[in-house]
Amino acid sequence: MPLAGGEGSVNPWFSWDYITANLDSILEALRAHVILTAQTMVVAIIVAIPLAILGYWVRPLASPILGVSAVLYTIPSLALFAFLAPFTGIGSITVLIGLVLYALLLIIRNTLVGLQQVPKDVLEAADGMGYGRWGKLLRVELPLALPGIITGIRLATVSTVALVTVGVIVGNGGLGELIDSGLHNGNNRAQITTGILLCVALGLVLDLLLALVGRLITPWARKGV
Amino acid sequence: MNYINQAITWLNDPLNWTNPGGIIDSLKQHLWLSFLSVLVATVIALPIGVWFGHSGRGGSTVVAVSNMTRAIPTYALLAVFVVGTAKLGAPSVVPALAIFAIPPILANAYTGIREVDPEVRDSARGMGLSGGQMLRQVELPLASPYIWAGLRNAAVQVVATATLAALVAGGGLGTIITAGFGLSIAAGGGQIIAGGFLVALLALLVNGVISVFAYFLTPIPLRGTTRRRLFRQRARVVTDR
Numbered sequence: 034m035p036l037a038g039g040e041g042s043v044n045p046w047f048s049w050d051y052i053t054a055n056l057d058s059i060l061e062a063l064r065a066h067v068i069l070t071a072q073t074m075v076v077a078i079i080v081a082i083p084l085a086i087l088g089y090w091v092r093p094l095a096s097p098i099l100g101v102s103a104v105l106y107t108i109p110s111l112a113l114f115a116f117l118a119p120f121t122g123i124g125s126i127t128v129l130i131g132l133v134l135y136a137l138l139l140i141i142r143n144t145l146v147g148l149q150q151v152p153k154d155v156l157e158a159a160d161g162m163g164y165g166r167w168g169k170l171l172r173v174e175l176p177l178a179l180p181g182i183i184t185g186i187r188l189a190t191v192s193t194v195a196l197v198t199v200g201v202i203v204g205n206g207g208l209g210e211l212i213d214s215g216l217h218n219g220n221n222r223a224q225i226t227t228g229i230l231l232c233v234a235l236g237l238v239l240d241l242l243l244a245l246v247g248r249l250i251t252p253w254a255r256k257g258v
Numbered sequence: 259m260n261y262i263n264q265a266i267t268w269l270n271d272p273l274n275w276t277n278p279g280g281i282i283d284s285l286k287q288h289l290w291l292s293f294l295s296v297l298v299a300t301v302i303a304l305p306i307g308v309w310f311g312h313s314g315r316g317g318s319t320v321v322a323v324s325n326m327t328r329a330i331p332t333y334a335l336l337a338v339f340v341v342g343t344a345k346l347g348a349p350s351v352v353p354a355l356a357i358f359a360i361p362p363i364l365a366n367a368y369t370g371i372r373e374v375d376p377e378v379r380d381s382a383r384g385m386g387l388s389g390g391q392m393l394r395q396v397e398l399p400l401a402s403p404y405i406w407a408g409l410r411n412a413a414v415q416v417v418a419t420a421t422l423a424a425l426v427a428g429g430g431l432g433t434i435i436t437a438g439f440g441l442s443i444a445a446g447g448g449q450i451i452a453g454g455f456l457v458a459l460l461a462l463l464v465n466g467v468i469s470v471f472a473y474f475l476t477p478i479p480l481r482g483t484t485r486r487r488l489f490r491q492r493a494r495v496v497t498d499r
Binding site for chain 2: 104107108109110111112113114115116118119120122123188191192194195196197198199201202203209212213215216220222225226228229232233236237240
């Protein structure tokens with residue numbers, strides 16, 4: 034089989050005709066993909082950052098929190114969906130729970146490392162200025178850990194975008210559905226390529242957006258400011 | 259809990275192990291696919307990583323390769339190779355999985371060689387070692403903890419992602435899970451959980467076994483020195499399951 038299908042090819046790797054004819058279903062898959070990614074990241078951030086703060090405050094808890102999330106991370110996605118599906122059913126909720134569990138490790142680890150890297154003399158200065166535990170956390174420690182936290186969120190977002198596709202097995206794979214139906218539809222190459230390109234593009238665009246947000250909310254980290 | 263009981267029953271049925279396409283067959287296939295993928299990735303990535311590290315060039319290429327592969331979904335690449343090669347099984351699965359095994363091997367080989375103390379390099383050169391001798395006798399032994407860590411990460415990742423081969427009819431242990439989903443959850447729930455359990459167990463086992471191997475293959479004075487850094491690095495390099 035030829036690798037590159039050109040104009041005359043019956044089953045081309047890329048086809049504007051396919052895209053214009055199926056624009057609605059493509060956009061629908063993209064929408065589902067974006068929604069799942071956004072939901073995953075919101076839940077993961079809400080769960081991971083308090084866990085990281087807990088591990089930072091209560092040192093003996095740091096290793097168990099990191100250890101458990103590392104074990105979860107080692108479990109293949111298909112196996113995780115297999116554990117969840119009989120209890121949570123076929124649908125978005127199963128995908129969401131699985132993806133959140135994966136995203137946790139990256140965010141927890143980066144937040145924890147970011148918090149632990151706050152310089153000692155800065156903490157002493159904060160203590161000397163009379164900050165309490167919460168004031169110090171919100172005004173000194175978290176802002177200084179922000180670059181690390183944002184890196185964690187960026188990594189988790191890109192990996193979530195890629196992992197959503199595996200959700201096809203439990204009924205909602207976003208752009209993975211395009212790939213899946215492309216495979217079951219006489220190996221429709223244009224459909225599969227479109228799914229992949231959109232997936233990679235989405236990951237890169239979100240990564241850039243988050244990098245930009247990170248730059249805007251940490252003006253002090255920029256050089257020459 | 260009903261499904262968990264079904265899973266235990268399913269695992270206790272000897273026919274599920276010995277049937278053609280049963281657990282033993284799938285496991286063999288899974289390990290064979292994984293082995294080939296890591297082999298292909300090693301043959302490609304290790305010399306390049308070592309060369310980049312030795313010559314001090316190509317650092318940005320290493321980073322670019324890692325970033326690019328992170329954004330590509332494994333399932334999508336598997337689908338591309340199935341459609342592109344028009345073959346099921348090893349010919350389509352191995353190249354796809356090898357692509358994801360390249361970044362950890364490449365990055366660790368490069369970093370390991372780069373991290374060799376410049377003073378050690380200088381004294382090796384002062385003792386009259388040629389470039390090749392320095393690579394074999396100084397840089398490679400000192401970089402070995404990193405190189406083993408890279409191979410370990412790659413192997414663990416490949417064993418985990420080889421599960422996805424089942425989504426494109428490529429075989430492996432994942433087929434137990436996909437077959438269970440094919441039966442619907444009510445009928446196949448036990449099998450789905452049993453398959454998930456086997457796959458997760460295999461991933462954790464491979465992780466443990468390779469760590470032990472890597473530990474004993476690392477020169478004694480270097481054992482444990484880079485563990486912390488490697489642990490952190492793993493989170494960065496291995497992201498797509």
